[in-house]
Amino acid sequence: MQLPLSRRLLLASAAGASLPLPALAAGQDSATMGWPSDVPGWDPTLRFAPDAQGIYKMVFDQPLTQSPHLKLIANVVTKWQLAPDGKTLDLELRPDVTFHDGAKMTSEDIRYTFFERVKSGENLDISKSFRTLVGVDTPSPTHAVMHFSQAFPTAPVWLAFLGSFVLPKEYLSKVGAAEFQKKPIGSGPFKLAEYEINARIVLERNDKYWGPKPALRRITIEIIKDPSARVAAIQSGQLDLTVNVPVREAQRLGHIPGLASELDPITRIILLQVRNDRNFSDENVRLAAHHAIDKAALSKAFYGGAAVPLSLPAPPGSPGYVPGFHFAYDPKLAMQLLAKSGYGPKNPIKIGFDTTNGQFPSDYDMARAIAAMWKKVGIEADLKVIEYAQYFELNRGDKLPEATLYSFDNATGDPEIYAGYLLNPHLPFSPWKDPVLGKRVVAQFTVTNEAERIAGWKKIEEDAVNMGACMPLLQSVITLVRKKNLSYTRYGNGWVLGQTFRWT
Amino acid sequence: MLRTLAWRAAVALPTLLVVSALMFMALRLLPVDPAAMSLPPNATNADIAAMRHTMGLDKPLPVQYVIWLDQVLHGNFGQSIHFRRSVAGLVANALPATIELAGSAMVIAFILGVGGGLLLFALRGRRSELALETATTLAMSLPEFLWGLLFIFVFGVALNWLPFTGRLAPSLPQPPGTGFLLIDSLRAGRIDIFWSALLHLILPASALGIAFAPPIARVLRASLLATWEQDYIRQARLRGISETRLLLAHALRNAALPSLTMVGVQFGFLFGGSLLIEVIFADPGIGNLMVDAVRNADLPVIQAVGLTYCVVVLVINAVVDALYMVLDPRLRRA
Numbered sequence: 001m002q003l004p005l006s007r008r009l010l011l012a013s014a015a016g017a018s019l020p021l022p023a024l025a026a027g028q029d030s031a032t033m034g035w036p037s038d039v040p041g042w043d044p045t046l047r048f049a050p051d052a053q054g055i056y057k058m059v060f061d062q063p064l065t066q067s068p069h070l071k072l073i074a075n076v077v078t079k080w081q082l083a084p085d086g087k088t089l090d091l092e093l094r095p096d097v098t099f100h101d102g103a104k105m106t107s108e109d110i111r112y113t114f115f116e117r118v119k120s121g122e123n124l125d126i127s128k129s130f131r132t133l134v135g136v137d138t139p140s141p142t143h144a145v146m147h148f149s150q151a152f153p154t155a156p157v158w159l160a161f162l163g164s165f166v167l168p169k170e171y172l173s174k175v176g177a178a179e180f181q182k183k184p185i186g187s188g189p190f191k192l193a194e195y196e197i198n199a200r201i202v203l204e205r206n207d208k209y210w211g212p213k214p215a216l217r218r219i220t221i222e223i224i225k226d227p228s229a230r231v232a233a234i235q236s237g238q239l240d241l242t243v244n245v246p247v248r249e250a251q252r253l254g255h256i257p258g259l260a261s262e263l264d265p266i267t268r269i270i271l272l273q274v275r276n277d278r279n280f281s282d283e284n285v286r287l288a289a290h291h292a293i294d295k296a297a298l299s300k301a302f303y304g305g306a307a308v309p310l311s312l313p314a315p316p317g318s319p320g321y322v323p324g325f326h327f328a329y330d331p332k333l334a335m336q337l338l339a340k341s342g343y344g345p346k347n348p349i350k351i352g353f354d355t356t357n358g359q360f361p362s363d364y365d366m367a368r369a370i371a372a373m374w375k376k377v378g379i380e381a382d383l384k385v386i387e388y389a390q391y392f393e394l395n396r397g398d399k400l401p402e403a404t405l406y407s408f409d410n411a412t413g414d415p416e417i418y419a420g421y422l423l424n425p426h427l428p429f430s431p432w433k434d435p436v437l438g439k440r441v442v443a444q445f446t447v448t449n450e451a452e453r454i455a456g457w458k459k460i461e462e463d464a465v466n467m468g469a470c471m472p473l474l475q476s477v478i479t480l481v482r483k484k485n486l487s488y489t490r491y492g493n494g495w496v497l498g499q500t501f502r503w504t
Numbered sequence: 505m506l507r508t509l510a511w512r513a514a515v516a517l518p519t520l521l522v523v524s525a526l527m528f529m530a531l532r533l534l535p536v537d538p539a540a541m542s543l544p545p546n547a548t549n550a551d552i553a554a555m556r557h558t559m560g561l562d563k564p565l566p567v568q569y570v571i572w573l574d575q576v577l578h579g580n581f582g583q584s585i586h587f588r589r590s591v592a593g594l595v596a597n598a599l600p601a602t603i604e605l606a607g608s609a610m611v612i613a614f615i616l617g618v619g620g621g622l623l624l625f626a627l628r629g630r631r632s633e634l635a636l637e638t639a640t641t642l643a644m645s646l647p648e649f650l651w652g653l654l655f656i657f658v659f660g661v662a663l664n665w666l667p668f669t670g671r672l673a674p675s676l677p678q679p680p681g682t683g684f685l686l687i688d689s690l691r692a693g694r695i696d697i698f699w700s701a702l703l704h705l706i707l708p709a710s711a712l713g714i715a716f717a718p719p720i721a722r723v724l725r726a727s728l729l730a731t732w733e734q735d736y737i738r739q740a741r742l743r744g745i746s747e748t749r750l751l752l753a754h755a756l757r758n759a760a761l762p763s764l765t766m767v768g769v770q771f772g773f774l775f776g777g778s779l780l781i782e783v784i785f786a787d788p789g790i791g792n793l794m795v796d797a798v799r800n801a802d803l804p805v806i807q808a809v810g811l812t813y814c815v816v817v818l819v820i821n822a823v824v825d826a827l828y829m830v831l832d833p834r835l836r837r838a
Contacts, residue, residue: 199788
């Protein structure tokens with residue numbers, strides 16, 4: 001018996017194959033963006049999610065914000081003044097800000113967002129950043145005064161950082177937290193029109209926005225976690241813009257007519273977090289490990305040369321950057337330092353080395369390359385892969401090895417949030433528990449004079465690198481691919497904001 | 505039949521208990537602290553200790569399990585660490601997308617499997633049989649995510665025939681209802697949404713289904729070969745019944761039982777296989793949710809999704825048993 005494959009069947013198949021596609025991306029008043037992760041929810045004060053900041057900024061307003069070059073600038077707060085003792089922060093609000101339901105934003109909303117909700121015991125991430133806030137006075141609807149129990153010199157910076165979004169007191173009190181998650185209301189340039197968890201976010205322009213109106217009426221954010229799928233989607237025209245595609249793919253896509261690609265350095269840094277004990281108790285070994293790493297080669301191999309090699313835990317252009325400071329790649333010096341301590345290629349010192357795999361582009365491959373560089377000078381690394389979520393738990397349990405490849409995001413660029421967090425022995429980021437450096441770091445958190453504060457952090461950064469307490473590697477890059485006729489504003493911290501999109 | 509199904513349900517309960525206990529214990533062995541994960545990184549050790557107490561993580565493991573089980577039995581799977589919302593709600597929200605995808609994939613696998621089995625049987629002893637066998641081996645040897653990537657690049661990028669991200673075109677709204685887009689769009693009378701949802705399903709469902717079709721085809725072919733030698737087939741042929749009718753009306757029904765078993769077994773695997781396919785095709789099902797949960801060490805979600813997979817497999821097994829009894833009267837009598 002044979003089943004005939006007729007011409008009619010073939011024609012029917014061909015006709016079926018040419019079915020019309022539904023409307024794809026692009027349109028003069030809308031754009032579709034492919035984003036690698038979803039928001040953890042629609043209360044932006046609930047969970048800190050660096051990758052979601054840009055999305056939240058389209059729907060909600062922060063008291064302060066940052067310019068594309070990361071300067072702290074006014075937003076719904078027009079003037080701010082931190083008292084010399086760092087314990088009082090005076091805020092002047094715009095009088096013309098309204099939430100999406102038409103209610104006016106007042107100082108009561110500031111008080112509610114940063115103080116009342118936190119003190120009510122709700123498990124909000126923002127409660128940890130404003131833990132020293134003991135009260136907010138509201139002398140007038142456009143004037144708020146924050147009071148802290150101890151000096152908080154970076155309070156203005158935090159008002160433009162993770163989780164600091166002003167929420168509507170009246171609406172949120174009325175509907176409750178659960179309902180707010182379903183129908184969130186902000187005062188941002190877009191309103192949330194539709195949300196399907198892990199799938200897409202549809203934003204409609206807020207025509208009553210107090211600031212510059214977005215050029216596009218509608219932004220659709222497709223949550224596409226797989227980088228290959230994002231590459232395919234932008235190449236096939238299903239997306240107008242996407243980010244975080246592999247560097248080589250971004251370069252390739254940039255050559256396709258109609259597409260443009262960019263590799264921009266951002267405030268995220270890649271570094272080795274190190275211990276001050278076990279086989280890294282010897283400063284010679286630590287410094288040798290640092291001198292043995294060819295950062296320029298890592299950048300070239302894994303980031304097309306776009307990632308800037310770092311000598312300090314502060315990228316160029318940020319307040320904590322020290323232009324003249326350079327930590328050299330010098331394998332000969334590394335071998336000399338190791339020899340002083342009795343080690344060498346024939347008698348290597350063994351260390352543990354943890355890395356994530358897939359947490360940031362090429363992390364595992366980079367760790368392997370570093371391990372190979374170390375082997376040449378006499379450091380034998382036992383490379384293990386951990387999940388990013390394990391990092392803090394391993395650190396708390398004192399189980400991190402001598403070195404861990406780590407990526408740290410600091411959209412503000414402030415040196416306290418780099419060196420201060422990365423080296424503070426009381427915070428879970430740092431496996432470096434040396435009490436001497438630790439005391440200096442903790443004390444620096446309370447310096448209120450801005451010039452002294454920045455100078456102090458610069459000195460700590462330099463000292464930390466010179467003693468091998470910190471091994472910065474690269475300034476990370478964001479890869480962005482877009483349709484050539486879709487323009488956007490680049491931000492030094494990687495924000496991609498729909499309100500800056502424009503078809504040209 | 506009802507008694508058999510009741511027995512099946514009774515056996516399923518201890519299975520679920522054992523699976524849930526194993527999963528609970530295994531997840532607690534991981535070097536992650538749910539309390540720490542539920543707080544921002546700038547939380548202090550005191551904050552974490554307080555959270556551990558609030559979450560009951562300072563109690564002995566068996567006590568924690570009993571508390572968790574009691575909550576689950578009351579429909580409370582806890583709160584997601586990452587999303588800080590009800591786990592039951594998250595799973596219920598994601599499940600329709602996975603069922604729709606897995607169901608469509610099963611339909612494709614079934615059509616290809618049965619069609620392939622019939623074709624293999626029809627071509628037995630010919631040269632083309634070898635070519636078809638090679639094709640089925642190839643289809644089976646590639647994992648579903650590779651099929652997915654291949655389909656994306658061929659039909660999505662190179663030919664630009666079909667969409668491959670999400671469940672709907674960006675310009676179309678999600679219709680309210682059950683979460684099953686195909687059903688909801690029809691209920692809303694939106695043929696455009698139905699069409700878009702269908703087009704978005706073709707590539708992921710094909711990628712998932714294609715790898716599962718060959719085993720069905722091979723089992724069907726083998727059982728058809730055995731059935732074809734039965735006396736009743738010979739007698740039917742002597743009565744002058746055509747070969748096609750003999751195959752489709754007589755042999756196929758009896759040869760279908762082993763294939764049905766295979767379909768049941770495959771559906772469990774297929775449901776699990778949706779995990780990577782959902783990530784690749786940005787489909788917001790429970791596989792996608794699971795990947796997020798693993799990345800964020802969101803233990804309550806991992807437990808709930810794991811349990812959901814287990815329940816689905818048990819339900820499918822029960823359905824297959826019921827179908828067996830429908831198709832084979834001897835089993836009903838037994």
